[in-house]
Amino acid sequence: MSDLVTVENLHKSFGGLQVLRGMSFGVPEGEMRVLLGPNGCGKSTFLKTMIGLHRPSAGEIRLAGERIDGLHPHEIARLGVSTKLQVPSVFRELSVYQNIRIAVQRETGRDARSRNMVIDETLDMIGLITQAGNRAGNLSHGHQQWLEIGMAIASQPRILLLDEPTAGMTPEETQQTAQIVLRLNRQKGMTVIIVEHDMAFVSALDAPILVLNQGSIFFEGTLRQVRTHQGVKEIYFGSRA
Amino acid sequence: MFGLFYQILATFSFLVLSTTGLAIIFGVMNIINFAHASFIMLGAVVTVYLVSAANLSVFLAIPLAALIAAAVGAFLEMTLIRRLYNRKLDCLLATWAINIIIVQAVFLWLGTSQPGIDQPFGSFTVGDAAYNYYELFLFGCAALVLVAVFLLFRFTRFGLNVRAAMQNRDMAEGLGTNTTAMYLKTFALGAGLAGLTGALYAPLMPVSPYFGDRFLWRAFTVLIVGGADPLIGPLMSSVALGSVYGGLTWLWDSVAGSIGILLITMIFIRVLPQGFTGLWDILRAKK
């Protein structure tokens, strides 16, 4: 069975600075992957390249066999790639409900009933039903992150990309977020790629891990294997460059 | 042929003097100061009154007028502008409003036309056309201004702080730069240069409350085409636009020249929004 997402030999340079050097991996449909790596390894650049904010210098990204590198961000989004960026960027002046509405209205068109159903379902999944009428900018940081996740999943994407979704969250919120993501993956079969730092979140997810170092995949394995791998410790704590 | 050369020189001086004050404020503080026109006008009006009413020498009146314009700029910065740093569009609107207020205030107080003053130097002829020595003096002033700005930014502590803040404001503040004082000085400097321009051109043109308008939109074109660097920007784009304007004016008339620079600016906005500064950065990075 071929992978839903394939990244082949991806390179990205900014002027003289090479960030991604030959990154390659694949994710089968319905599975979850966690991308780990020390600062500067290229995680954010990879994510931005994948969603179309950067054009690769070389290499390919494919979604279900079709190339998506080089497309406009909105074109990639329409193919079913949904993203939650690191910095919470909800529509602060609109209500929680309206935020999700914008996320789904393209899919549901003028059908108000099905649209409202999807919005309610999403609110339920992220636990923000009681906050539906509140101004998004007034939400706590953690709730804003959930709202963003809600907006990302509301359109039933084929693949969900999360960039440090638990940044700034309390430990309880982190656990709740892990539950939400697990539910999405296991109950709804959503393919998920997560870029993360927070080891508590990563261990709660219990998914295969890709360790990124200096722009390419250094190691693939389970969390336990990653924890005990000598090379991984070195790239995090020094000695090997 | 000399006529064309003279025209380009004159336009170059005009553009450099009009724009440098604007470019410094834009480059350092990243705000577009529409009140620029009124500072130019204040410089001109103060000069003509100092010369005609107070009988000062024009060479004394000009720097004095520049200082007064700088003072007005400092006052405005302290009271109004500094609240609008993070609201760029609002700052544009506020400075536009201030521009109209100052111009209208002068209009209501002093009337439309102001006393004229004569050019200090005489004229000379080449072929059968007459030219002014004063324009050559202005070219000298323009060159002097560029050199002074260069020295200021390169070799003074103020210049260093400014360049650091241009690169990274938060970092500069963290390192102890008093950005508030720095922005105040920058704005005053920009206003003073504008006043200087007005003062310098007062002997050449009829002075009215609307004196600054003819400088303003041309300065904008130079600013856009030049980009954010307060030195490279005005320098390179004054050369480019000066040649275009001078050439078109010489070929047809000044309206053709104006249309020419408007079109080029619009093309730059579309194709090279960072202006010559951006081009310069690209060329330097490629080395």
Add this chain to the structure above:
Amino acid sequence: MRSKFFDFITALNGPQTVGSSPLYWRSFAIVCALLLLYPIIGEDYAVSNNGFLMVWVFLGLSVCILWGYTGIFSFGQTAFFGLAGYVYGVVSINIPPEYSMLAAVCGIALIMLLSAIVGYVIFYGGISSLYIAIFTLMLTLLAETLLSRTSGPQFRIGSALLGGSNGMVGIPPLQIGSGDFAIVFVDKPFFWLVAALLILVFLGLRFLLNSNWGYLMVATREDPLRTQLFGYDIRRIQLMTYIIAGGIAALGGVLFASWNNFIAPSSMGMTAATLPIIWVAAGGRASIQAVTISTFTLQWINQQLAYGGGEYSLMFFAILLLCTVMLFPQGIVTTIEMALEEYLERRRVARLEKSPLLGGRL
């Protein structure tokens, strides 16, 4: 029938516009009725003048939906307003008066085409926000400069003399029908025409702004990148909105030329370009209702000041703009509206608290 009516009202309500209660709509209906009855009791000159004042609202709305709702600050709407007047003038002078509506349609259509081209250059060319302001300002200056150079008999289209900086004269008013059965839109008929168009445009905008499209406009304003990541092509959203705004400005320009029988480059100058910004900023840029009120009011004040001597009007508007920017960034009318809503809400809550059903004191 009743439910269809309620569906209609629902479509006009939403978070993008102010007022959605039955009380609001009843007041709205009353205002519309008064508007349409006014010419019957008013005297000719005042009615005609007030009709003219309403024409500016189209220009204000044009700037409003771009700036307040979509985050596009465009100085160019004044140019579209003026150029539409010119197109209407050129066409209507050259054709029989009974076809003047055709000239109006030409004016609006051509300007919408022009705004499509300009919009394409701006939005598909990636020109960013502050530069859009400057680019459109230069466009307006360019239009004014070019048209000011058209004095002289050689500058004519058909029998329409462009007239340089003195402008084009002899523009016939809008008219339907011919001969004895013609309705010529001057004075009172003009007022009815403008009022009807204004109500239509206003309701149309309410519908648009509260529809899916309206949400996209606001999303584009709030966070263009995020909006793209939901699969929306924001360039298309911006361009479409720009064309609609161009059409509304053009409608105003045609009405302007029709009433004035005249159009000049000064309608597109720096001062002319400033005023709509002031109407919108002072009113409340994110509310079509606020802008409607403020445009009419400020243009009325402008006229009054012009009668008194005219020197103070520009000063007045500049001070108004400055105060608005410094003290009322939301706009003066919007601030009043919000205070009013808060007051009504507090009264409502107070009445509920007094209700015996909710446990209040009897």
